[in-house]
Amino acid sequence: MKKIVFIHYHLRTGGVTTVLRQQIEALKDVCQMLLLTGEPPEISFSVEVVHIPGLGYFDGSSDQGFKPEEVAESVIRAVKYKFKGKCDLIHVHNPVLAKNVNFLSILRHLQKKGIRLFLHVHDFAEDGRPLFYYKKDEYPADSHYGVINSRDYEILSGAGLKKEGLHLIPNIVDCFGGCLPEVAASNIALYPVRGIRRKNIGEAILLSIFFKHNENLAVTLPPASPLDVESYSGWKDFVRENRLNVQFEAGLQKSFPELVQSARFIITTSITEGFGFSFLEPWMSKKVVWGRKLPGICDGFEDNGIDLGHLYTKLLVPVNWIGRKNLYRRFKAAMMKNINIYKSRIYSEKVAESCEKIVENENIDFGLLDESFQKDIIRRVLTDRKDAERLLLLNPYMAIPGDLPDDKRLLKNNLKVVKERYNIAAYKENLLKIYSTVVKSRVRQRINRDFLLKSFLNPEELSLLKWGDYVE
Known part of the structure; x- marks a missing residue:
């Protein structure tokens, strides 16, 4: 059995924590595992969890930080105590976000101790997250990297990572754990998101004006960050002033599974995504997804057989x-x-x-x-x-929102592909293959950070929703 250590800043409810839980579930019968985190977990895990405070969020603004070498030694001690020796590798989640300004130094100390690292990137600071951007340190060299979508794979390949040291690891798609409630159909077009700026709520509202069956556009949840709240509140006021058929916070009134099952179709207008669940999950509920396609995210899905040809790339x-x-x-x-x-x-x-x-x-x-x-x-x-x-x-496609002549064929095909290609068994096989490569194969590679930044901060594709200030 391989001995695997996972590291993440925290174990709060959210996307990365969900991925971690799925990885642990996938590997429970074939690996010994240890989970290290910078904050005490909010929920229980099926493996041993060790809290190492120096791995948590730290912006360097106080004197309460831990020395990187001391944190690295704490990691090594936890590994030795668990396994009575060394581990095969440490699987690090989101290492290139400066949510802990010491994190890259911690990883370098672990590398110097001969520990193999697998660096699993879910988000880039270069992708519109300047508050979490490292500038003074290089990203870890001579380690294996993993990414969750084809866009990031191509970008890191261009930035200097080699095929043998860069791995594509798409997430598991398991909508509601397969437990779908029986609910009555309703006349809603559901946008199942928090109303943050990059979800492009205005475009969903524009599309709703052209709905053919008087559907009610329903947005599930409000945002949390102050800037997003300001934008979201502005859209709520706009909808009310113009008496538009739009419902906000639908997810606070009904459960998410109920909303999905009752919807006529699912809508997406987001201008940027990480993995892109919105292009896969609806098919698991036998719902058509309609709206904006993000080529860099969707290319990998389409290569695997998902049919998204009915979506548009520009409005x-x-x-x-x-x-x-x-x-x-x-x-x-x-x-x-x-x-x-x-x-x-x-x-x-x-x-x-x-x-x-x-x-x-x-x-x-x-x-x-x-x-x-x-x-x-x-x-x-x-x-x-x-x-x-x-x-x-x-934009002729706006004349048929959610109405597709071959929707039965589309539903059948895409449901089949999602079940076959994005299930826990396929994920387990891919992850174990990656681990074997990391353990057996050393790589010499380095990320060109200027190339990486320019790939995201591209003037010809800049959206004011993502990169600009909010304007009322």
């Missing part, structure tokens, strides 16, 4: 509806602000060139715009029938 609107001058001014401000935060080597000339490229044939993608611009566009569509018709001419 075009005439740039003269919002004013080119205002657009460029706001775009440049957002880009230059982030260039300064990240201390990037992207130059102002490149930004100026990109302003021209984001406009195609006098149109711009709605998903690149901030809330203020989006509201202006929705008002036009609501008040001028000709503008609404023009929008449909630019």
Whole structure:
């Protein structure tokens, strides 16, 4: 049996904790495991959990931090106590987020002790998370990395990681554990998300204007962060003022499984995702997902046989509806602000060139715009029938929201692929194969951090919802 140690900053309820629990469940019969965390767990795990405070969140603003070498020694002691010796490898979750400013130093000390690391990246600080960005330290070299989607695999390949040292490890898709409630159908189009800015709530509201069966757009949960709350509250006010058929906080009134089962179809308009559950989970509930496709996330799904050809990649609107001058001014401000935060080597000339490229044939993608611009566009569509018709001419797919002529074939195919390719048995096989490679194969590789940042902070794909300030 392999001896595996997992490390994460905390074990709070959330995405990474769910993945950790699934990994432990998948490996319970074939590996000995130990879980190390920076905070006492909120919920129980089926393996031994050791709390090492120095692994938790630490921004360096106080004197309460632990010395990296001391934390590394605490890790080594916990491993020796559990296994009466060494482990085969340490599986580290989200190591490249500066949620602990000592974390990279801790990992370097573990490497110096000869410990094999598997660095499992769920999120990049470069992907619009400047508060969690390391600048002074390089990311760990000569270790194996794992990513959860094909976009990140391609980016890290371009940034210098080798095929033998970079592993694709898609998440398990197990919607509600297979326990689906029997509920009556309702006339809702469900957007099952927290209403954070990058979920592009405005686009879902725009689509709802064109629903054919008077569906009620239902957004499940409110956000938590102050900036997202401000944006979300603005959309609630906008919907109320314009008497739109939109329901917020639907998930506070009914259980999530009930909402999914009762929905006519599922909607997604997000401009960025990590793994992309929204493109897979609905099929498990025999629901069609409709809306915006994210090519970098969905490419891997489609390679595996998931049919997402009915989704759109852009929702075009005439740039003269919002004013080119205002657009460029706001775009440049957002880009230059982030260039300064990240201390990037992207130059102002490149930004100026990109302003021209984001406009195609006098149109711009709605998903690149901030809330203020989006509201202006929705008002036009609501008040001028000709503008609404023009929008449909630019985006014909908007005329058939959720209605697909071959939905039975689509449901059958995608349900079959999700069950076959994203189940716990397939995940276990992939994970064990990766572990064997990490244990047997040393790699010499390093991440080019400038390339990594430029892959995410790309002026030609910059969305003001993700990179810009909130504008009422």
